[in-house]
Amino acid sequence: MLKDIKEILLTEEVIKEKIKELGGKISRDYKDRNLLVVGILKGSVVFTADLIKNINIPCELDFMAVSSYGNSSETSGIVRILKDLDNNIDDKDIIIVEDIVDSGVTLDYLQRYLKARNAKSIKIAALLSKPARRKTEINVEYLGFEVPDEFIVGYGLDYAEKYRNLPFIGVLKEEVYK
Ligand code: IMP
Ligand code: MG
Numbered sequence: 001m002l003k004d005i006k007e008i009l010l011t012e013e014v015i016k017e018k019i020k021e022l023g024g025k026i027s028r029d030y031k032d033r034n035l036l037v038v039g040i041l042k043g044s045v046v047f048t049a050d051l052i053k054n055i056n057i058p059c060e061l062d063f064m065a066v067s068s069y070g071n072s073s074e075t076s077g078i079v080r081i082l083k084d085l086d087n088n089i090d091d092k093d094i095i096i097v098e099d100i101v102d103s104g105v106t107l108d109y110l111q112r113y114l115k116a117r118n119a120k121s122i123k124i125a126a127l128l129s130k131p132a133r134r135k136t137e138i139n140v141e142y143l144g145f146e147v148p149d150e151f152i153v154g155y156g157l158d159y160a161e162k163y164r165n166l167p168f169i170g171v172l173k174e175e176v177y178k
Pocket of ligand 1 (some may be wrong): 098101106107153157158
């Protein structure tokens with residue numbers, strides 16, 4: 001697995017510190033609110049788990065699964081909901097938790113979808129952002145790190161379902177996916 005990694009961008013320690021900071025900020029901002037954290041499967045599972053451990057106010061957790069990629073490294077532009085939320089969200093202040101914002105198509109769709117279902121408020125937390133690739137403007141309230149326009153894996157992010165279990169964030173060698 002390690003032989004497929006070109007470069008380590010973010011170590012476990014650096015990620016941990018950043019998530020502590022984001023959790024603290026969310027805890028202050030959502031005090032006395034009705035926080036529901038919505039993790040987007042599967043990429044954000046590792047980030048979501050670490051983030052909620054750093055939130056020290058009451059919060060609920062749910063997950064959605066969407067697909068826009070298939071097994072390719074380029075977005076198809078079409079978002080499909082594979083798993084929806086378990087409960088009604090009328091009175092919830094939602095934070096959508098994503099692994100990475102690339103084109104922005106997935107989050108744009110999800111924001112519209114949750115708004116249409118009458119969420120009280122919707123904000124976004126993303127561990128990574130690739131600003132160079134944006135097709136639609138997305139406001140990420142809680143952002144971990146900006147990364148260059150390369151294919152990133154680890155810490156939940158996959159290529160063809162692999163590398164999610166790497167504890168750091170790295171760049172995948174081009175020869176693996178080209
Ligand atoms: P977007 O809709 O183009 O913003 O794509 C968002 C989704 O694409 C993320 O939730 C990831 O699952 C996936 N994705 C985008 N870039 C990468 C990458 O560099 N590595 C792994 N997955 C990625
Ligand atoms: Mg993915």
